[in-house]
Amino acid sequence: KNQVEQSPQSLIILEGKNCTLQCNYTVSPFSNLRWYKQDTGRGPVSLTIMTFSENTKSNGRYTATLDADTKQSSLHITASQLSDSASYICVVSAGAGGGNKLTFGTGTQLKVEL
Amino acid sequence: DVKVTQSSRYLVKRTGEKVFLECVQDMDHENMFWYRQDPGLGLRLIYFSYDVKMKEKGDIPEGYSVSREKKERFSLILESASTNQTSMYLCASSSYYEQFFGPGTRLTVL
Numbered sequence: 001k002n003q004v005e006q007s008p009q010s011l012i013i014l015e016g017k018n019c020t021l022q023c024n025y026t027v028s029p030f031s032n033l034r035w036y037k038q039d040t041g042r043g044p045v046s047l048t049i050m051t052f053s054e055n056t057k058s059n060g061r062y063t064a065t066l067d068a069d070t071k072q073s074s075l076h077i078t079a080s081q082l083s084d085s086a087s088y089i090c091v092v093s094a095g096a097g098g099g100n101k102l103t104f105g106t107g108t109q110l111k112v113e114l
Numbered sequence: 115d116v117k118v119t120q121s122s123r124y125l126v127k128r129t130g131e132k133v134f135l136e137c138v139q140d141m142d143h144e145n146m147f148w149y150r151q152d153p154g155l156g157l158r159l160i161y162f163s164y165d166v167k168m169k170e171k172g173d174i175p176e177g178y179s180v181s182r183e184k185k186e187r188f189s190l191i192l193e194s195a196s197t198n199q200t201s202m203y204l205c206a207s208s209s210y211y212e213q214f215f216g217p218g219t220r221l222t223v224l
């Protein structure tokens with residue numbers, strides 16, 4: 001069964017600090033891995049998307065890494081801001097096409113405080 | 115800029131009512147999806163459609179039906195709403211490479 005597990009479940013950090021969120025997956029055949037940011041009461045918004053051959057991708061202060069051998073990904077947030085408070089969801093796509101057959105993690109709830 | 119819109123942000127219905135949730139995308143995507151999102155469970159796929167008038171069951175289709183009469187519009191129907199269908203409903207459309215989500219509809223069934 002395809003699964004995506006995220007850790008930690010929740011995290012509180014001070015503004016300006018860095019943090020790293022983890023994602024482990026067992027999805028086959030692997031197509032790509034995405035990180036989404038979901039603000040409370042809103043739909044998820046894509047941060048990064050990585051294929052098998054990519055091991056790092058950045059989007060501003062967000063940097064995602066992918067280790068396809070160990071089936072692990074991380075999302076690193078640098079110099080956190082209050083607006084980073086959200087749920088971060090790891091999503092792995094299986095099979096051809098990449099737009100379908102998604103397996104979602106349950107998310108890491110990040111809170112950034114003053 | 116890509117856009118997926120949903121007809122309502124918040125909706126309150128009574129048990130037994132028929133509920134329509136509408137989703138429209140402006141990206142000419144063939145694939146559209148309906149998910150529900152509940153705390154601790156993540157997003158779960160209800161139905162998806164890969165073409166007009168085509169539909170496929172997802173992981174949790176029971177109690178739901180869908181309609182896709184036009185390429186840009188995908189509707190989710192709750193024939194007889196129940197309290198366990200209180201949830202956040204998210205619509206998405208996808209290109210070959212990525213899914214784009216709507217803002218969500220928070221449905222409460224009393």
